[in-house]
């Protein structure tokens with residue numbers, strides 16, 4: 173595909189190039205992610221992708237499957253693009269990949285994510301793809317300002333009824349379901365903090 | 373390889389034992405060494421034949437193949453003592469010497485063997501191979517002559533004979549032999565690669581002899597049977613050119629250009645054929661015409677940069693750089709670097725790229741007035757270029773400032789960290805250099821090139837173990853990286869390693885690495901051995917000639933030069949500063965002694981090296 177005068181493509185995240193994802197995330201997000209996050213990303217299969225522009229890594233997306241609250245939801249942990257390469261369709265390329273994954277799967281209730289309340293570009297971006305703000309969580313982030321987060325959500329049409337074979341059929345991020353803060357009674361649902369904690 | 377000993381004359385063994393003896397030969401041929409020894413024992417076990425010379429010799433030869441060298445010599449010598457007139461014993465003794473690379477000794481043995489059986493084809497072939505291997509060219513020619521008389525019906529007899537004359541630069545004789553030979557060939561209708569190679573070899577002999585007219589005529593007469601069309605056209609064009617037949621040369625080079633537009637030699641040939649080699653304006657016109665004809669070709673865009681000057685240079689440079697920077701061409705600086713010989717051009721390049729960086733930063737275009745918006749990565753590559761540009765001039769502050777801008781723009785681009793490492797290297801700060809090169813390596817651990825670069829930088833920082841560990845990510849699993857790198861003849865590593873040890877004062881280790889490199893060269897030269905007979909059979913005559921010529925100057929290779937220089941420096945240092953420390957002295961002295969005999973050889977090579985301009989390296 174050619175965008176903004178450049179060729180773009182998605183590629184897998186592997187043990188060989190994961191350091192590029194780390195570099196990218198460290199400049200795109202105000203939050204820094206720990207080793208466990210990257211270890212899990214390596215297991216995430218299609219739910220993690222790097223975006224290339226003229227053969228250079230300029231974006232990355234990492235998701236995981238969230239089974240809390242009796243639902244099957246796709247949670248976008250990070251989706252980001254280096255500043256000089258924004259508004260060229262790279263974000264769209266990555267999100268399309270995620271949307272296709274969800275559509276092909278057919279058993280997700282929704283896709284959701286958290287954004288800092290002042291992140292207007294991200295909010296506009298997601299709104300463009302049918303997401304809307306469903307909730308605002310005060311003091312969601314620990315060490316960054318503003319600390320409040322919007323929850324952006326896009327409801328999905330289930331085409332397949334899946335029972336409880338998810339663990340077998342879908343890549344899930346190891347361990348997050350059992351020891352993450354994503355239990356049913358958690359009203360302070362914060363998948364980010366499971367990994368980070370340390371604001372830059 | 374025809375290294376099997378020939379049957380002896382049945383002078384001493386009765387039929388039953390003679391049959392056994394023949395089985396020993398078979399076993400040796402098929403590498404069934406255990407069985408061979410068993411049959412030998414059956415003969416030698418019989419008291420009557422316990423001292424049978426040829427059986428003893430064969431037993432020795434088999435033991436040698438099993439790696440039991442000392443016993444091998446014992447048996448072969450005993451056999452020989454028992455029958456000094458046995459060609460088999462002498463032949464076997466020769467094979468033994470040859471296996472130890474004692475070629476002069478081997479030749480003597482074969483000659484002795486031939487005294488007792490002058491028409492033994494097997495021994496003559498062996499002898500001829502050792503002769504060409506050691507470049508005893510006159511001896512080789514004589515042996516090939518004998519072989520030719522004995523086996524005139526064999527193809528290899530003709531080819532070998534012709535080659536022996538060629539090696540002695542007797543082109544006339546060489547060509548005549550091949551010509552007579554090819555008349556004996558029945559030309560097959562279908563694709564005949566061997567015939568085609570033979571024809572090209574013949575024309576090469578004519579051309580080398582200086583008889584260009586005949587070479588040309590020969591090629592044209594046989595065009596139909598030559599399948600390597602590139603070599604055919606390249607040769608014929610070169611001949612036309614050297615014969616001053618410019619019109620034909622021009623047509624020929626245009627034909628070659630239609631086959632491949634990315635070979636600079638074709639453009640050069642064409643310019644010579646058009647007699648415009650010294651006329652930049654005419655050459656520019658030529659490139660424009662070629663570009664019009666082949667719009668997708670790359671060289672017609674690149675070559676004008678070499679001959680245009682002044683304002684005109686800029687008109688070519690601007691679109692060329694803009695296209696490369698827009699696309700993101702990591703090798704751009706290397707591509708442009710030859711022009712840095714020209715101070716005027718360097719200034720033009722620097723100014724242009726600076727101005728491009730400014731307009732890209734402010735307007736997202738290569739020039740404010742451009743219509744076209746540049747790609748999002750253009751600014752990045754422009755900064756990267758400028759970093760290299762200033763690094764070239766050793767203006768490291770400016771270079772670092774640009775590389776930082778580039779990293780800030782796109783921190784995921786591996787080349788940037790390599791470049792940063794290189795800048796520090798040029799500053800002489802090897803530790804920081806190695807650190808950044810390793811950062812680059814970590815960004816793509818599947819990239820072997822960066823892996824090697826990082827290892828090399830570690831060595832420059834005298835961190836031998838770290839370097840080996842880095843290389844270990846690509847060497848065979850289970851093997852120690854150091855050993856595996858030696859097995860793989862990884863000479864850049866071993867040379868850099870030697871230099872690191874030298875700087876660290878670990879002189880014994882440094883010498884060890886230098887000698888490992890030297891051994892690789894010996895091995896490469898030895899590996900030639902099998903090709904002497906193989907190439908005659910396969911008819912890859914031109915490649916074989918090239919191989920021989922390459923082997924003759926092999927040690928002129930820069931790898932050897934570097935290792936030899938390091939060894940010489942270490943030896944001189946040891947001579948001037950004998951080691952005080954007794955225990956270390958004990959460690960190192962055997963090495964020093966063992967190689968001190970070599971040092972004269974190395975010196976000679978060093979001198980030889982100084983004259984390197986004679987060789988194409």
Ligand SMILES: CC(C)(COP(=O)(O)OP(=O)(O)OC[C@H]1O[C@@H](n2cnc3c(N)ncnc32)[C@H](O)[C@@H]1OP(=O)(O)O)[C@@H](O)C(=O)NCCC(=O)NCCS
Nearest residue numbers: 250251252253258259260261262263264293294296297300
């Ligand atoms: C959000 C982000 C990923 C968008 O990436 P991008 O590559 O610039 O997005 P695209 O070019 O694919 O944009 C697709 C569409 O989204 C909308 N959009 C994107 N950025 C926008 C902005 N800053 N303002 C308004 N609309 C925007 C536009 O409608 C755009 O289509 P258009 O360019 O044709 O008008 C990028 O801004 C980013 O990396 N931000 C920092 C990281 C982050 O906050 N991530 C979100 C939390 S996970």
